[in-house]
Amino acid sequence: MKSIVRILSFIYLLFSITLINAQSSKNYSSKIDSILQSKQTIPFNGVILIAKDNKINYQKSVGYKDIDAKIPLDMDTQFEIMSITKQITAVLILQEVEKGNIALNQSIKNYLPNLTQPWANAVTVHHLLNHSHGIDDIEKPLLFEPGTNFKYGNLSNILLGKILEKVTEQSYAHLADNLFKKLKMTNTSFYSSLQNPNLANGYFFTDKPNKVNDPISVESYPADGVISTAGDLLIWNNALHKGKLLPKKLYKLMTSESIKSQHDLFGKEPMGYGYNIRIAKHNNITYLGHTGLGNGYSALNIYIPEKKISLIILENQMSEDRDLFYFLENLIKNALLDNL
Numbered sequence: 097m098k099s100i101v102r103i104l105s106f107i108y109l110l111f112s113i114t115l116i117n118a119q120s121s122k123n124y125s126s127k128i129d130s131i132l133q134s135k136q137t138i139p140f141n142g143v144i145l146i147a148k149d150n151k152i153n154y155q156k157s158v159g160y161k162d163i164d165a166k167i168p169l170d171m172d173t174q175f176e177i178m179s180i181t182k183q184i185t186a187v188l189i190l191q192e193v194e195k196g197n198i199a200l201n202q203s204i205k206n207y208l209p210n211l212t213q214p215w216a217n218a219v220t221v222h223h224l225l226n227h228s229h230g231i232d233d234i235e236k237p238l239l240f241e242p243g244t245n246f247k248y249g250n251l252s253n254i255l256l257g258k259i260l261e262k263v264t265e266q267s268y269a270h271l272a273d274n275l276f277k278k279l280k281m282t283n284t285s286f287y288s289s290l291q292n293p294n295l296a297n298g299y300f301f302t303d304k305p306n307k308v309n310d311p312i313s314v315e316s317y318p319a320d321g322v323i324s325t326a327g328d329l330l331i332w333n334n335a336l337h338k339g340k341l342l343p344k345k346l347y348k349l350m351t352s353e354s355i356k357s358q359h360d361l362f363g364k365e366p367m368g369y370g371y372n373i374r375i376a377k378h379n380n381i382t383y384l385g386h387t388g389l390g391n392g393y394s395a396l397n398i399y400i401p402e403k404k405i406s407l408i409i410l411e412n413q414m415s416e417d418r419d420l421f422y423f424l425e426n427l428i429k430n431a432l433l434d435n436l
Contacts, residue, residue: 125154127431131424132158138301140424142394142411143171145326146432149404150334155326161296161412163305174283174295174323175410176312177395178388181322182253182372186225187336188271189256190346190371197263200225200349207259218242221259224252225371228355231255246357246369250319253372257318268318279340281331284324287312295323296412298392305413308392320390326408333399333406337384351375351384361387361396361422361429378433389414389421396425400436407432 124146132140141159145152157169192198198207198221205216215231215238223229223242229252230238230245239247257268264271269286276284285292299305312321324332335341342350353368353375362385368375373384385398394411409425 124432124435127435128154128156128428131427131431132156136424138413138415138420138423140411141169141299141305141413142175142409143169143173143326144428145171145330145406145408147330147406150330152330153405159412163297163299164307169296169412171327172283172294172325173412174292174325175395175412176287176295176298176320176388176391176393177322177324177329177397177410178320178390178393179250180329180386180388180395180397181318181320183336183386183397184272184275184322184332185253185256185260185268185318186350186372187341188260188268188275189221189225190342190350192260192263194343194346198259204255204259207262208255215242221256222354224256226354226369227252227357243355246355248357250316253319254315257315260318269314269321272317272322276328279331279335281324281328284322284328284332286317286321287323292323299413300392301413301415310391312391320388326410329397329408329410330406333397333408337399337401337404359387361426378430381433381436383433387422387425394422394425396422396429398429400433403436405432405436 143157144155146154155171157171159169161167161169161173189198193200200222201220203217204219204221204224205211219229219231219242227246227248228243230240230242230247231251232239232247234251260268260271298308300308339347350371351373352370355369356366357369358366359374362374362376373386376383381400381402383398383400388395392412392414394414396409398407407429409428415421
């Protein structure tokens, strides 16, 4: 009799959890739908994917990948993910750390001996990964002593890419492509002006969308060169946050605060920053994530460890008004976090 009661109690518990999850999903889905349907200064033009583990709870594509030709977006459309690329660079660096080929506290001069600047001996790989290096320009003095402040930019990851190429004797693109193939991220590659037929056009938005033609250089690949889909970024999240890419110790280093920074989408107060990833809180829910912006694209990728939930938003437009950067992404993020 007791065993039957236990079984029935277990079934009831599972049913209750399923019901709560379904209700939560319904709540944030309706909130997000309302945001997409509301009249905004800039209408949403992109894709949204929300998944728990590999189960997709919400996905939607809105608008066009070619606005002039009225070619609609779909969930397999590729977008430039811009600075979310930096997360891939961090993983590639940490994989070489695991192999013993790179040391986090080693001076970058050790790997890039052609750097003749006086600061090359003071800046370490760790400083590049969390943007606490102080480098403003390769030919100028540091803005601050490494490790004492935060200065975000592409240059640090361009240098990380050069370090990877030096220690592996392979191109950054080759290293990343091998990682994408291993993960079966079949819709992820690098920007090319001659390829990527499924890549959405990027647009700047003032009174109307204006197509952007601003190719990414090969040198900039480690900072902002990857193109991908929402589905492939879900594969990435599940691999990264479930121990398939890094051992626990290095994953913890990547996702733990080692400097503070502020970003309006994540909050008005300074928050934790790890290795090319932000550590933020909303309603006492901790989440990890990063943004990408440029070339007429806007991207947000966050992961909520406690819930094992990914939120991925990719738009092929961006406002020329800084006050409107990530405006809709922020509303959608909060709609999810307020209804978990």
